[in-house]
Amino acid sequence: MSSSTSVQAPPTVRSSDERRLPWYHLIFTGLAGLLVAVAVLAIFDALSVASAIMLGFGLHLLFGWGYSLLREGPRWAMDRLMTLLVIGAFAISMFPLLSLLWEVISRGLTRAIAAKPTPFSFWSEDMSGIIGGADAGGVFHAIVGTLLITLWASIISIPVGLFTAIFLVEYADQGWKRTLGRGVTFLVDVMTGIPSIVAGLFGLALFIAFMPDQSVRMGIMGAVALSLLMIPTVVRNSEEMLRLVPMDLREASYALGVPKWLTIVKVVLRTAIAGLTTGITLAIARVIGETAPLLLTVGMVTSVNWNMFDGRMATLPTFINQQYRNGNANCMNETVTNPVNQEVYACSITTNIDRAWAAAFTLIVIVMVLNIAARLVSHYFSPKLSR
């Protein structure tokens, strides 16, 4: 471990002071810690993998520190202890990510593949007529809603965000525009910090102030609320990318007599296109999983609604929340009959929770695909500015 610093500690100055141990001594102390932990836990009859690892790590800190103190002296012992602590911090943070992904895949993917009545129908069915513990239904309506609302949020946010970024980089350089630019930068920072629920309240308050019906909920309200969260992300990501474009390119273009706006379109934006795509994709990935604003503004339905301007819509995040809230179902009989098309389904107590996991899997796949696509675009298509 200690050998990977860029500047090597000089070879021993005083042999009593510098007796660095090779890293594999950590394995010995680690094993000792684990063994003692297992023994202690077995005596107290509380042995489990998680508790053994936790206690073992704690003991390893102690053993590693003590061993190093004896063999290397207090300064290196402290170094070793901190190295272990820092690695431990990273391991702890990986634990929720891995366990969450594992749970979502093992519970969600299974349910999505083994969906009834036909495999994979989870992604092509909606929830109309699915009552009680019926082991059927799917998220087609929610996928449609999520994609539509995100599309509209993007239609609102991307032009506004992009032009604001262009304003900040290309126009806000002198006079009153400079002052305006400072104000806009500050407000974009403020917008970044707006809690998602407040964005939802804004979407709601904006529409119920003008609508006669106080209980109005529709897709466009959700799109407006989401764009409030999306605009600042688009602005900041794009601004960063536009500032990376070298001034030389702009000046070369001006020298050829190209007007400013054409320079922006054909030189600046074209140079930054990969970065812009990445930034915008990441912004979409950020809002596509937002729940709270949609909970307030679009409500919930059981079937597909393609109209953004009329009636409630289902979305994946709110669907997960709703199914989770429903909790365990009651199973009075072996089967449940669909009142709409008279189909008969098996009854399952955990059907709601299973659907929530499968929808969570679907949502995570969408978000991860967007994230990975963004990274790939920036990796393969960004111009090589520095030769």
Next chain:
Amino acid sequence: MSTTDLESDSPAPQTSSMRGSGRRVGDSVFSYLSVGSGLLIFLTLAAVAIFLTSESMPAVIASQEFSGTSEFSLIEVTLPLVYGTVLASAIALVIAIPISIGIALFISHFAPRRLASGLGYMIDLLAAVPSVVYGLWGGIWLVPKLEPVYVFLNTYFGWIPLFAGEPTAPMRNLASASVVLAVMVLPIITAVSREVFLQTPRLQEEAALALGATRWETIRTVVLPFGRGGVVAASMLGLGRALGETMAVLMILAPGATFSLHILEVGRHNSIAANIASKQAEASGVDMSLLIFTGLVLFVLTFIINALARWIVARSGPKS
């Protein structure tokens, strides 16, 4: 757009007047569009403030403080929610800050250079997971797993007020919500701290190493003092995120409205955001404007926290 395109593409010198006008039209359209977008940001935030205020006015007018009737009291409704929100976020930060600094140091100074960016990406993945999935995972998987920990804390550390009281299963208490909140703010604090740590002047670090300092001593004497402002700002940004987080709290916490310190007890606390989300479906009229009023309070709260964070960043910026 297409006409101006044609004009500016035409090379003949005799069209120079047309080119000039096309240039002016294109330029002014573009200039207006971008300045307009900047102004739109102003308008949007003004609209947020105006609509939240105007829609919450009915509740303010009808409240005990203003009308004198004892229908409901703004302070009595809002204050327990603010308390719950702040307490949950504070505990989340206490958990998240040390771990985040550890991760940031691990990625910036301990991990092999080749692995560092990949590890950073793993942390970014934590930020990409939607909050509703965290809520689902926390509510179904994590809460039962935390139960033995809470029983242990309650039995042996019950003399600390925080862990006192009578926790009952399922442990849908403030502590569980805080743990999930901590996981959610971790990537934010880590990302900002990592950036700051990486900006430490290379020469200072190498000077410390050349004087024979161990890696930890280098970090303690050079990297941490340099990054202190950044870490504080990162923590405030994390706090802003935790204050406004809805779903994790909504899906995990069994709500209550007390000023209890006992974070292990169920049904004692609630947060502003979760309260809005759980009550909005049935609310209308004055109830709705009361919810919007609490939202306004949350907005102001996060605004102050974030402004403070930016101010710290700006103040510690020039020195770096």
